[in-house]
Amino acid sequence: MSKRDYYEVLEVARTADQPELKKAYRKLAMQFHPDRNPGDDVAEARFKEAAEAYEVLSNAEKRALYDRFGHEGLRGGGGGGGHAGFSSMDDIFSQFGDIFGDMFGFGGGGGGRRASGGPARGADLRYDLELSFEESAFGTARTIKIPRRTECVTCSGSGAKPGTQPVTCQMCAGRGQIHHSQGFFTLSSTCPQCHGAGKQITDACETCHGQGATQEEKEVSVKVPAGVDTGTRLRLRAEGQSGSRGGPPGDLYVFLYVQPSDVFERDGADLHIRADIPFVQATLGCEFEVPTLGEKHTLVVKPGTQHGDKLTLRNEGLARLTGSGRGDLIVHIGILIPQKLTTEQREILEQFAEVSGFAVKKSGFFDKLKEKIG
Template sequence: MSKRDYYEVLGVDKGAGKDEIKKAYRKMAMKFHPDRNPDNAEAEAKFKEASEAAEVLLDENKKSRYDQFGHAGVDGQAGGFGGGFGGGFGGGDFGDLGDIFGEIFGGGRRGGGRRRSSARAGNDLQMALEVDFSEAAFGCEKTISINRLAECGTCHGSGGKDGSKPVDCDMCGGMGEVRRQQGFFTVSQTCPKCQGSGQKIDNPCGKCNGDGRSRKKTELSVKVPAGIDHGQRLKLSGEGDAGSKGGPAGDLYVVIDLKEHDLFERDGFDVHCTIPVSFSQAALGADIEVPTLDGKVSVKVPSGTQSGKKMRLKGKGIQRLGGYGQGDQIMHIHVETPQTLTKEQEELFMKLAEMDSDNSHPMSRGFFDKVKDLFQ
């Protein structure tokens, strides 16, 4: 198969300068590098093709011969992917092309490199905590029990039996990564033997099997702030699973599960409560005792109060998170209809019914006037 024109491969004009060629090659390498496209033969072929084109066009001597004679002028001198590129680019100025490695893999390590840390952070955990309505309103302190990974008490986190220490992995020499040459790249990959830790344990601890951590049930004290609501989370930093090989512990998230109250219903920082009153109390007005989160208070129900009327008690709701004020308590008045009457009560209600007038029931009068107009 005939080779494509090198300028066409990189997508540049024949008169392109080195900076433009470098930029074009960097773009191709970032897109088609085999480590970014594992098991993709087409991408690997395009990477090889771009690498070969860059090797020629960035070397002044090779470029001159290519411009004059085409592929025939450089055949056998372009090493291509994985072939060492002949004489090592013949003194061409490739500058920062090696930085592509860093862009692809998060930091190029040309030369000796450095040891990869084997420390790993612990997992974050989450659990539900049931709290009473009043506990959420006023705040409280609760004790929780959590089963989490903690430092192994037998090996004290080393993972080795009888105090033995990990040793450097014999495949990567403790670096946590292995390298292979791909053209003018030195490509690093996670060591398959130690999984990137750089170490191995020849004689693992019998309790944790070399992990350095084991399950442990722990009790913790949790401060529940006043005003917290259902579904909100508390974060306990560092109380999740322990990290491995000296890594930091994860966090514990405690999700609030708010129990329902027999009398109150929460709406943000306000609380709602249904207050039953009798016919006589609603008609004549009365001073009644109503429950609040702080205890009972006396409330005056005005005469002529209708069922469904709302009355607000300022500052008798939930404390706002952070302590900045409180919500209100909203009372929903419910006028009760007696279900059983004594003979005397029945006589009194019958007498009252005879005495009823339109003026005493303005809502009913207005309603029936509208019905009358509707069907005329």
């Protein structure tokens, strides 16, 4: 399969410097991010392609090789298999977490896997929560179950059996990277023995089988404030994955999806409703009841109300998430014109037309006949 040129993929000149590369990659990553293109295989492929291009070009050694020998120069490499692109999305996020950092508000260290042995912050988690319109209007409390990776209590996350210590990896002498020569070049890759940790466990902890963490389902209660909408994101601090080697836990992000109301149209904190009233009531004025979030509300329609007039009930909308107070309930008036009239109604209206000086088509003999048999 032919591969596209990495500079072409990132849409940069061959002379592009690091900030330019980063900017170009960021732009593409945002455009083709799987969160923004759910189920789109083409976008996913572009996303991976851009990540691979950036991975090579942002590394001075790899870039030099690529510049001289193209894709061929990055092949092989021995030992760890050299450069083979990314096998999964997780790899991309763990490697370039900082690029996405301010994009979706996810803090650094999301991948959890670090080449260094220092403390690492736990990954942020995402949970999608669907709410009814009423729950969004009045607020609610929900308990959700989150599968989480939690630092093993037996070994405090080291993965080593209590009383034993991880030993320095012999293959990489604790560096986490191995170097090998290829012609004039020295390539480095992640140590396949310790996967970059620099240390190896000889006696694995029995609780976590050397993983340093266990998987558990934790119940988290989520307090949803009134007025949330689809797209609202709640952040629950320190409810994400636990950190490793003493690092802090990540956060839990709850993404909300609110079902539409059967009664109201929603526009931010404002609610809209349509009320159709007969033309006579609009002309003479009337009172009728409209539904609100609480009790029904009596609406006074003034004489001479027009089709499309808007009547506003202040503070009968939804709670405002930012600031204070509530939105309004706006009633859109529609005027109903009768499609059928009784003979009496017709005569009265014809009389009305006459005193108003309106020329109308008066009902003749055939119309009257039609009324009688129809």
